[in-house]
Amino acid sequence: MINPKKLEEIAKQVSEALPPGVKTIGEEAERKVKQVLQSQLNKLDLVNREEFEVQTQVLLRTREKLMAMEQKIADLEAKLDQDNNDIAEK
Template identity: 35%
Template sequence: MLSQKLFDEISAKISETIAASPAKDIEKNVKAMMAATFARMDLVTREEFDVQQEVLARTREQLAGLEARLSALEAASAPAPGSPEEQANLGLS
């Protein structure tokens, strides 16, 4: 436990030193500069990204369903093999 207490004391002293040093001002200035840069960039929030990801997933599901439905309709409307309609389409009549 002595080592944990010593570690905590050293950590507190380092934090106090950094808070009183110019490093704290530099950190604050860098954060402000980065925030301004990010504000100028056309970035989206995580929430907006997640919403768009859900929309895309639903759209993909709908597309897969429509593709399956189209395939079924095409198969149902295709002439049977050997039928006069198919032979006419192939120029065999």
């Protein structure tokens, strides 16, 4: 779900931003940053790009079906009104 390479990149950037004296413990800091990032990201309710794209397509199809149904209802209401008008005229 979460791209480990992206986590490594973020952890590396954080590690590189540390002052030179702290860089001596860089590997440990990088590992800890990765752990914290992974832990916090796992708490989020995220979906991967593939799941997002699938749901986007589902939503588009649903929207198309809804629009078609709305048009059918409008057509049926118009026909019903016309039928009621024809009955009233008789």
